[in-house]
Amino acid sequence: MARLLDLRQLDLEQIDAVHGRGTSWLYPLAAAMSGATAGIVISGGQLATATSAGAAAAPSGAAIAGAFVSDAALVLGLASRSVGHISLLYGYDPEEPAEKLFILSVVNAGTAASASAKTAALSDISRLTQSLVRGKTWEVLDRSVISQVSKQFSKAFGKRLTKQGLGKVVPAVGVLVGFTLNWTTLESIVDVADVEYRRRFLIEKYPHLANEEIPETFSDDLSDDADEAISVLNELAEAGGPDLR
Template identity: 70%
Template sequence: MGDPSEYELAAWRDIQRFKGRPLSRVMRSAGEQVAAGAAELGKRATKYLENHPRAQSAVSRGQEIAAKGAHKVSAGARGAADALPDWSGAASQSIRKTVGRVSRAGLSSQRVVARHKKRGHDVASLADLRRLDLQQIDAVRGRAASWYYPAGAALSGAGAGLVISGGQLVIAASAGAAAAPSGGAIVGAFTADTAVVLGLASRAVGQVSLFYGYDPEEPAEKLFVMSVVNAGTASSATAKNAAMADISRLTQALFRGKTWKTLNEAVVARVSTQFAKAFGFRLTKEGLGKAVPAVGILVGGTLNWTTLEGIVDAAEVAYRRRFLLEKYPHLADEEASGSFPDVGPDVPDDADEAISVLGQLAEAGGPDLR
């Protein structure tokens, strides 16, 4: 198909250099660290007062509140860990249904094609977009998705943090045990927040896919969307490498035009269920800081913002890379090793469990592309 334009070559070089946003990388494991640190602080403060009865009897009401608050920080962080959703059953099913509703609403390939026609681009169908110059794609795509999806997720995360940790604030101030959020409330808040985040993530990646000429409703494209969400949320090197391998292999398989005879909606639905379960566990573990009074609201909002921000970035890189490789296969010969959103050096390898969408696909009865 000829040689890439200067604009496309510059975009390709940007893809090779892209390493993700520092804040997004740091926040992946911050929630769990905040919960662990707060629990330890609470235990130490409580133990000190228990071992010094004179000091305890001498403190003012304000100090008593602080002591009770420290104890509740510890209890809240531990309580969240004890009352997390069981992602093996109804919770993951609830997420999958929510994702299905949220991710499809309002996405239209006809609308994208119409926007290109309005700019004078010679296209008749979504597939025609893939032969345009990348500069033409960017002229229509815009950058709004890079902030309104993260903003929506941040609101959900802050709300979850309020539900999970808000009762602990009341306890610290009034010592009213009845104000504590129940295990059901914690489970419900985590489940609902995860459903919203995964729904927004799937919708964000689906919207990006449309702008590059790919239909997210196709069974094979749904696998690619899940792989991108996986890459955008992975925090450890092992988890990131597994996600990157999935994207690379799927890109090659889709480019070669595999028949996908064993791939149908039933297989994709089974993969979606397994992915929702694994994603729910990952997001819940990263979001344990939502259980810490007051800080939980900030952690919830910030973590969700950076999560969606990382997913949108991963989608941009993955689809731009795929778009250019399909037009100019020779670019693969000069591709830099490990070029994709990277993890920070301070993220331990055991901080995140690897998820392989292609592994789940093979287990669900689909083609084995590993």
């Protein structure tokens, strides 16, 4: 095939035939290793305190904060790359401005832990899907708008991941918590990406599906209502982009 766009002319069975399963474990594994490392930095000093050097061995507040920030940035980078990888499999260019918004929305949905946060994220994805399938123009999405949206999302994502990863500060189990949390986070994002890109791929080929309720199949725990909702479309409108809310 000469163009990425040509992939969208294939049948879904043909897409599945070359899909592969690398994204289902490669990105989660890389994120898990980062989480384990952050757990060592955050809780490792506390173990040392208990066994040898006393209070001087405890990690400083700056070290703990730095570990959280670095881990969140790496997880967001891996998340964006994993979703971008899946977008390519379905024939969508992750470097396109509108696609970057879709990727952020998928990452948002994959990390939402409460019912309200999940609802807001899925609403963003649905509205973006409708706009993209209908061919709405995106000329106003210049680099500065995308940059502002990405920056604001990164801040909100970092806060969310930090809240979810507070178990990393517990001595002895911090490494396990970091490894497990990051693995499940990336695994959830990859699952959401595959579902949403399949849905968009099918809606583009069969537009009548856009008018039907398509059930979402996610198994995340939605009981933690302390998880703050994040809306990429809100950030887009506030940055001067089109208001799709």
